[in-house]
Amino acid sequence: MYEKKIAADIFWIGVNDRTTDLFEGLWPIERTGISYNSYAIKDKKNTVIDLAKAFKTDDFLSQISAIFPLSEIDYIILNHMEPDHTGVIKTLRMLSPDAEILCTQKAVQMLSDYYGITDGIKIVNDGDTLDIGSRKLSFHTVPFVHWPETMVTYDPQTKTLFSCDAFGGYGALHGGLFDDEYPDIEYYEKESLRYYANIVAKFATPVQNAIKKLADVEIECIAPSHGLVWRKSPSRIVELYSKWAEYGKTGGDKGITLLYGSMYGNTEIMMNAVSDGIASTGLIPRTFDVARVHTSYMLPALLVNKGVIVGAPTYEASLFPYMSVILEKAALKNIKNKTAVYFGSYGWSKGALKKTLELTEPLGWEYIETFEFAGGPTQEDIKKGYDLGRKIAEAVS
Numbered sequence: 477m478y479e480k481k482i483a484a485d486i487f488w489i490g491v492n493d494r495t496t497d498l499f500e501g502l503w504p505i506e507r508t509g510i511s512y513n514s515y516a517i518k519d520k521k522n523t524v525i526d527l528a529k530a531f532k533t534d535d536f537l538s539q540i541s542a543i544f545p546l547s548e549i550d551y552i553i554l555n556h557m558e559p560d561h562t563g564v565i566k567t568l569r570m571l572s573p574d575a576e577i578l579c580t581q582k583a584v585q586m587l588s589d590y591y592g593i594t595d596g597i598k599i600v601n602d603g604d605t606l607d608i609g610s611r612k613l614s615f616h617t618v619p620f621v622h623w624p625e626t627m628v629t630y631d632p633q634t635k636t637l638f639s640c641d642a643f644g645g646y647g648a649l650h651g652g653l654f655d656d657e658y659p660d661i662e663y664y665e666k667e668s669l670r671y672y673a674n675i676v677a678k679f680a681t682p683v684q685n686a687i688k689k690l691a692d693v694e695i696e697c698i699a700p701s702h703g704l705v706w707r708k709s710p711s712r713i714v715e716l717y718s719k720w721a722e723y724g725k726t727g728g729d730k731g732i733t734l735l736y737g738s739m740y741g742n743t744e745i746m747m748n749a750v751s752d753g754i755a756s757t758g759l760i761p762r763t764f765d766v767a768r769v770h771t772s773y774m775l776p777a778l779l780v781n782k783g784v785i786v787g788a789p790t791y792e793a794s795l796f797p798y799m800s801v802i803l804e805k806a807a808l809k810n811i812k813n814k815t816a817v818y819f820g821s822y823g824w825s826k827g828a829l830k831k832t833l834e835l836t837e838p839l840g841w842e843y844i845e846t847f848e849f850a851g852g853p854t855q856e857d858i859k860k861g862y863d864l865g866r867k868i869a870e871a872v873s
């Protein structure tokens with residue numbers, strides 16, 4: 477084996493997952509993969525920070541063993557109890573029975589509930605430190621980034637923040653660990669946004685609180701539990717997360733997400749007219765066919781763009797089902813304060829608009845116009861759609 481260093485005595489012992497198709501059983505990662513980053517610190521007390529998903533147990537144990545024997549682990553720090561970072565703990569506990577687990581008070585019950593582990597646990601409180609020989613690691617609680625028990629760990633010697641899910645992203649690592657090693661950093665930034673929109677967006681306020689709380693900590697390296705280690709520009713990923721968290725309040729930047737679904741093409745005709753109207757102002761909407769694109773890819777656009785267009789017909793006295801799915805996800809992820817438009821075709825009863833408003837009412841979306849039309853759009857309707865496109869483009873500019 478060989479070592480993968482992130483500092484003189486800190487090693488990356490994570491694993492790449494390129495076979496799970498849906499992260500959390502929900503979000504497609506089959507084309508990107510994901511890494512479960514874990515770190516080993518070789519000091520007077522050998523320390524492991526965060527683990528990996530259970531099905532990678534063998535790989536993970538080999539990674540640790542390359543740094544120190546499993547029997548010589550002193551501390552296992554669990555920043556977060558979600559099984560993508562703790563799944564191997566049951567096996568590790570059997571192989572390293574003397575290693576003490578460090579976690580927050582709130583994680584203790586979870587350790588018992590998920591893994592039946594009730595002893596050999598040391599509870600750490602916010603601000604506590606742990607002397608491991610040449611340095612004192614400190615612990616900082618960041619509740620709800622991503623679960624209530626979550627904390628981060630800081631090494632003052634290397635000024636490294638082990639931030640767990642915070643500042644993480646999708647994308648398996650391709651050999652390199654660091655932001656400065658990748659020529660296509662935009663890929664990881666884009667996958668970090670998708671990860672944020674899918675996993676973290678619900679917790680925008682806890683993210684902002686965590687960033688505020690850590691503002692005075694001198695950080696030279698951010699080592700999250702997914703994705704790149706940010707050594708060249710740790711501030712870059714913090715700025716991105718801050719910006720994304722702020723969108724919950726501002727509603728986003730200039731831009732329009734166009735969500736549409738259509739069974740027989742009538743709503744689609746209107747969608748094209750609205751797009752043409754938007755484009756005539758110089759703005760190009762990000763267009764998604766809600767029946768064909770996974771919500772994972774629509775959420776980042778919804779988060780970032782101030783404008784949203786919902787174009788979908790009535791289906792069984794309600795909204796075209798895939799449109800309900802994305803709007804429900806938007807509600808779940810707190811995609812708030814948008815400038816919106818609704819249009820859609822119906823046959824006899826209507827119902828899609830009512831459902832759209834019901835789903836997005838808690839999100840404070842402001843509809844500048846809504847209209848339903850029977851059957852195919854008339855020439856007049858099409859002109860109205862074009863003008864509506866211009867109107868929303870101007871409203872978000």
Ligand SMILES: Cc1cc2nc3c(=O)[nH]c(=O)nc-3n(C[C@H](O)[C@H](O)[C@H](O)COP(=O)(O)O)c2cc1C
Pocket residue numbers: 737738739740741742743744789790791792793794821822823824825826827850851852
């Ligand atoms: C399975 C199905 C269920 C529908 N349910 C309703 C309904 O409950 N109320 C209604 O007004 N129209 C209903 N319609 C009619 C559509 O809303 C109408 O055909 C509309 O023009 C479809 O728009 P599209 O061409 O964009 O798909 C239904 C159509 C289908 C195929």
Ligand SMILES: [Fe+2]
Pocket residue numbers: 556558622623641
């Ligand atoms: Fe998590």
Ligand SMILES: [Fe+2]
Pocket residue numbers: 558560561641701702
């Ligand atoms: Fe995670």
